[in-house]
Amino acid sequence: MHKSLKFILVIICFTQTFLFAQKTKLDLNQKLPADTQVITGKLSNGLTYYIRANQKPEKRAVFYLAVNAGSILESDDQVGLAHFTEHMGFNGTKQFPGNTLVDELEKKGIVFGREINAYTSFDETVYHVTLPTDDSVLFNMGLKILDGWAFGMLMTEKEIDKERGVIIEEWRTRVGSGDRLRKKTLPIELKGSKYVDRLPIGTLENLQQFTYASIRSFYKTWYRPDNMAMVVVGDFDPRVMEQMLKDFFEMNDAPSTPLQRPYYDIPDNKEPLIAIASDPEATSTRFSLNFKQAKSETITIGDFRNQLIRSLFTSMFNARLSEISEQKSAPFKSAYSYYSSYWSRTCDAFSNIYNCKEGKGLESFELALTELQRLAQHGFLESELLRAKSQIIDQYEQQAMEESKKESRGLAFGYGAHFLRNIPTTTANDYYILTQSLMEGIGLEEVNQLINEWIKNENITLNFTLPEKEGMAIPDKQDIMALFDKSKTTQTSPYVDNVSTLPFLVKKPKSGKVVKRNHNKEFDYVELILNNGATVVIKQTDFNNDKIILYASSFGGTSLYPDSLLVNASYASAVIRECGIGNYNTNAYKKFKYGKNFSIYPWIGTLSEGISAQ
Known part of the structure; x- marks a missing residue:
């Protein structure tokens, strides 16, 4: 009863808001409405923050650092070092020296690459880690991890040299057809742009030869409070988290010089x-x-x-x-x-x-x-x-x-x-x-x-x-x-929009009857036996608000066919998917589906075949 009432109230509120919007002429100059559930602010040192309570998933929180700097900001002696700096965030910070950050997290089941990761692009670098909120030790590591990435990378010579080999190997894995084609095309496509020479992975020459001072300079120049944002979203009290963040990061001094973050253009061109x-x-x-x-x-x-x-x-x-x-x-x-x-x-x-x-x-x-x-x-x-x-x-x-x-x-x-x-x-x-x-x-x-x-x-x-x-x-x-x-000078004919008006189904199926009904209390599902012998299992969930998933299967599959027909049987479902449905060929079917949220997917496996739909 409580859930039903809550759902009805949400629908009523949503409908009233919509009707108000319909009746009121929109001011096109008005700013788009912001998310009212997120707490935003800026500390005295210039650090921006976003905090939001969210219970999907429960007992988890995401700690996220956005740095408004990427490879495009590298000087000539820093090519590849924005990405290298990102790697150094996992190779020693003042809170977690050496490899202790990843080691401590993985001992607790926090997997590198899944719950904790980072990326670097031309214009930005992002770090993130997901931690449980019901484990106080791990949860309290969140702000320390962000602080280490933002302000506490140690950049020791030993760790830098150790990471050179890792990144050079990453560079080598990217040397293939795509890389060779890119080196030929980008200087032409992006003629006159700095982006040509600032691919995040860098160059082998600079990765081998850059100085410790160069990477430390990049970190010091661009990892500054007024060029970064902290985001924390998860299953916690947002006001408590806001105060924790303020207490933790207000201690970092404001930069002594104003931020001068340049942006680079792609030049115009007259000829293609x-x-x-x-x-x-x-x-x-x-x-x-x-x-x-x-x-x-x-x-x-x-x-x-x-x-x-x-x-x-x-x-x-x-x-x-x-x-x-x-x-x-x-x-x-x-x-x-x-x-x-x-x-x-x-x-x-x-x-x-x-x-x-x-x-x-x-x-x-x-x-x-x-x-x-x-x-x-x-x-x-x-x-x-x-x-x-x-x-x-x-x-x-x-x-x-x-x-x-x-x-x-x-x-x-x-x-x-x-x-x-x-x-x-x-x-x-x-x-x-x-x-x-x-x-x-x-x-x-x-x-x-x-x-x-x-x-x-x-x-x-x-x-x-x-x-x-x-x-x-x-x-x-x-x-x-x-x-x-x-x-x-090519003269074309107008596009002809062929839309089928035939009934969607060639023959409307006849409804059957339920001959037996069982309720499984342990797993809370209903099982129906139909008069044609088919078994139907119905399970209500709250994983999605507006989705019904259908899955029908029977035993058989390609195993029923001789070797001479195995290839044909394997491709049968793919051919069916390309043939449309009933009176509708593929194109007519696509046009019919516009504005209708459904999909149907026939398939055939080794031991079974069926249809998936939603």
């Missing part, structure tokens, strides 16, 4: 920057066609509305590309587009990724340009927009329904993203309400307007990679430019 590279060990032909854009931010409701328009655009275009990929004549295996940041924090791009069939790279590239021309000449259709709106609203609804199940690690990374990249802390519920309210006012003309804004003849980059194989021609810049020129 065409990077083509091949490698004997490359396994596929792939290209990324990018149209660079000015950096966008999502701070206000109006910004979020623009984000929705961008999402509608890429959703509709991806649906078209998916439809083409289903055709036997398609020169590519898969393709998709997206709009996101492009290498740096100061640049975005509309990117188009194509994975091509062997020997079909140029044909795929020509098709990519043709489809962009089709957009420029005819735009999207109203029917496409309605499906895309339905799909995106459904996505936000699902996120809102499951928000109460969000785990602490996901929340911690979200608050870290707010500090590092100014990503709003807006809740899924608020996003869903805003999405429903804003979608109605977004018209086709606004979405189509992006075509001319995004697809221009300047600020284009192309990264084209392929295998070196006998008989496979490698295109050159002239081949690519010829296709660019050809596309400018």
Whole structure:
């Protein structure tokens, strides 16, 4: 009774909030609502903090450190040392000298790589550890670990030299086809940008030769209170944790000089920057066609509305590309587009990724340009927009329904993203309400307007990679430019949106009868025996707020078939999945699913076969 009442109250509150949003005209200049459950603040020394109580999972807390510095901030003598510094966080701090941090945690079952880890990218470094809150010894280590990473790395010469071998070996494992292709393409694609020479792993030469002073200088320069944030999320009293954090970190002095954290651009280009590279060990032909854009931010409701328009655009275009990929004549295996940041924090791009069939790279590239021309000449259709709106609203609804199940690690990374990249802390519920309210006012003309804004003849980059194989021609810049020129005069026909109106099922199944019902009290599930002999087990759970999982299986599988048919039997379920359902082929089925949150997955194993659905 108590659970039911609580659920009803949540629905009522949510509905009232939604109705208020619908009746009130939104101020597009208003900032997006922040998460009210997180406690935020800044200490006198400049250190930012985020604290949030969350019981998913119970008796666990995530301690997270965000450092607004990565490999892009390295000087020439520090190449690779942002990543090296991250490693040193596990090789001796003032609280945990040597390897005692990892040793002590692993003795207690805290596994390195799973509960404790870190990463370094161009613009940021992040550390995190998950600890039990019902073990006072381990829980009290949390702030000490953060303090060690932020302010207490020892950087002893012995530990630095020991770690050189580890990181050099990591560098060697990355030397392969991907690395060789990257070294050929990045200097062209990112011409004039510092990002070309600041891959986080660094260079072998500098990893072998850098001085102790260089890495200590990087740590001292960028690991400062006003360039870092602490995030603690978990099963605890947030006000008590806030006071603990203040008591622990206020003792660190404020920097004596103001923070000067530079940001680096990706330069504009008039002519397309065409990077083509091949490698004997490359396994596929792939290209990324990018149209660079000015950096966008999502701070206000109006910004979020623009984000929705961008999402509608890429959703509709991806649906078209998916439809083409289903055709036997398609020169590519898969393709998709997206709009996101492009290498740096100061640049975005509309990117188009194509994975091509062997020997079909140029044909795929020509098709990519043709489809962009089709957009420029005819735009999207109203029917496409309605499906895309339905799909995106459904996505936000699902996120809102499951928000109460969000785990602490996901929340911690979200608050870290707010500090590092100014990503709003807006809740899924608020996003869903805003999405429903804003979608109605977004018209086709606004979405189509992006075509001319995004697809221009300047600020284009192309990264084209392929295998070196006998008989496979490698295109050159002239081949690519010829296709660019050809596309400018290509005349296309409008896209035809074929939507099936046939009944979804060829034949409606007849309902059966329950002939026997059992209740297993030990595991709290109900077992039904149907009149056709099938056994149905029903178990109610609270793992998700809005999901029903179905799993049907029977004994048999590929073991029933002779060796001569084993390959056919193994691929049978994959073929079925590509054939659509009932009156609907694959493309019609995808269009039918828009705005409907379900999936069906037939499968066949060695000893059984079945269908999974949700």
